[in-house]
Amino acid sequence: MKILLVGSGGREHALAWKLSQSRHCSRLFCAPGNPGISQATAVLANTPEDLADFARLNRIDLTMIGPEALLCEGIVDHFCDLGLRIVGPDRRAAQLEGSKSFAKDFMRRHNLPTAKAEVFDEEKPALKYLRQQSMPIVVKADGLAAGKGVIVAENLAQAEQAVRDCFAGSFGEAGYRVLIEECLVGEEVSILALCDGNSILPLASSQDHKRAWDGDQGPNTGGMGAYSPAPIVDQALEQTIDRQILQPFLRGVQQDLLYFRGVIYAGLMITAAGPKLLEFNVRFGDPETQAILPRLDSDLLEALCATADGRLHEVKLSWKPEPAVCVVMASKGYPGKFERGFEISGIEAAQAKGALVFQAGTREQDGKLYTAGGRVLGVTALGNTLPEAVKNTYAALEEISWQGASYRKDIAHRALK
Ligand code: AMP
Numbered sequence: 107m108k109i110l111l112v113g114s115g116g117r118e119h120a121l122a123w124k125l126s127q128s129r130h131c132s133r134l135f136c137a138p139g140n141p142g143i144s145q146a147t148a149v150l151a152n153t154p155e156d157l158a159d160f161a162r163l164n165r166i167d168l169t170m171i172g173p174e175a176l177l178c179e180g181i182v183d184h185f186c187d188l189g190l191r192i193v194g195p196d197r198r199a200a201q202l203e204g205s206k207s208f209a210k211d212f213m214r215r216h217n218l219p220t221a222k223a224e225v226f227d228e229e230k231p232a233l234k235y236l237r238q239q240s241m242p243i244v245v246k247a248d249g250l251a252a253g254k255g256v257i258v259a260e261n262l263a264q265a266e267q268a269v270r271d272c273f274a275g276s277f278g279e280a281g282y283r284v285l286i287e288e289c290l291v292g293e294e295v296s297i298l299a300l301c302d303g304n305s306i307l308p309l310a311s312s313q314d315h316k317r318a319w320d321g322d323q324g325p326n327t328g329g330m331g332a333y334s335p336a337p338i339v340d341q342a343l344e345q346t347i348d349r350q351i352l353q354p355f356l357r358g359v360q361q362d363l364l365y366f367r368g369v370i371y372a373g374l375m376i377t378a379a380g381p382k383l384l385e386f387n388v389r390f391g392d393p394e395t396q397a398i399l400p401r402l403d404s405d406l407l408e409a410l411c412a413t414a415d416g417r418l419h420e421v422k423l424s425w426k427p428e429p430a431v432c433v434v435m436a437s438k439g440y441p442g443k444f445e446r447g448f449e450i451s452g453i454e455a456a457q458a459k460g461a462l463v464f465q466a467g468t469r470e471q472d473g474k475l476y477t478a479g480g481r482v483l484g485v486t487a488l489g490n491t492l493p494e495a496v497k498n499t500y501a502a503l504e505e506i507s508w509q510g511a512s513y514r515k516d517i518a519h520r521a522l523k
């Protein structure tokens with residue numbers, strides 16, 4: 107089978123690594139990919155039309171989309187119209203990620219537990235509502251904002267500022283509709299599942315670290331590290347999540363006639379009153395995928411084909427019991443301003459210690475590797491126990507360096523407690 111994978115981050119590197127191990131994979135293309143994805147031939151197409159042209163002309167058997175933007179643009183609709191096989195939700199279903207008010211409405215109508223929220227299209231009533239609420243409170247830009255559109259406000263002044271920023275255009279179009287949401291307290295967990303509209307198949311649980319600095323301090327980022335499984339998700343909680351979140355999600359997809367043959371990512375807060383949904387994403391999480399896939403023993407390509415074909419019920423997945431830990435190495439200053447162009451060394455030494463090194467913001471020139479983005483790479487290792495996986499990951503990571511390399515020293519600290 108010929109596979110087209112779309113995206114350029116650590117998530118796509120992990121997907122390429124896993125997909126290329128399938129006995130069904132004869133050739134892998136990646137649009138555009140990154141220097142680490144040496145398993146794949148790089149492709150320059152980046153619009154739904156050009157990617158579909160490429161898939162048609164090269165007789166691609168399956169296309170897999172990494173990032174959300176193309177899904178929200180309707181790439182799946184486009185491929186389906188042309189009879190091309192693709193994994194993902196169509197444009198309407200992708201609004202579960204692309205519009206937080208759409209997602210909230212879906213959650214309410216289908217009785218999925220979530221935080222109480224109000225939606226506003228104008229600043230004045232939003233500010234008035236805020237003044238009647240207790241703090242802390244969460245202000246969310248409705249649309250896609252690259253992970254930056256959520257502000258957890260400690261006090262009224264911060265919350266008001268967040269609302270004003272949204273309506274002043276800080277998040278572009280995404281912020282002209284605002285959700286004001288009850289602040290939930292608890293442990294966060296990411297539950298990813300394959301869904302083909304007929305059935306839903308959860309992947310191993312995981313937990314990511316969104317804040318930039320140690321101790322979960324500092325600004326939100328795309329994710330500074332992740333581990334799998336999330337120890338808080340024991341068998342009982344797994345069943346609760348299935349009963350209260352995943353099955354109602356599937357029924358909702360069916361009742362609303364949404365076309366969903368892809369990955370659903372439920373961002374959950376495990377509160378004292380049980381799991382509650384913070385958000386949906388309609389794709390693999392990053393860096394979660396870098397911690398989850400190294401634990402998967404089954405053939406991912408078979409599972410994705412079954413998802414695209416609507417025969418997911420045929421698939422069973424088996425997982426290594428060993429926990430995996432992924433630590434993201436970033437450019438100094440990320441998620442704020444940072445410089446790029448520093449030479450990276452030590453990847454082979456890290457690999458020699460048994461770690462997987464997934465590249466993201468890197469660039470290759472004359473056989474040398476340079477930093478080229480905020481999140482530069484992710485280092486993943488397994489261990490017999492979580493503390494051992496943490497130790498193995500950091501031991502490998504310390505082999506890698508460049509000027510200004512920064513990373514969190516405490517990934518998985520909550521689970522270690
Ligand atoms: P989201 O993009 O919706 O996942 O939000 C990003 C982060 O904001 C989440 O991972 C949480 O840490 C936090 N967050 C979002 N919604 C809430 C909420 N209702 N209560 C507390 N924290 C939240």
Ligand code: GLY
Pocket residue numbers: 314328329387390391392393394
């Ligand atoms: N790790 C969070 C995300 O992929 O959105």
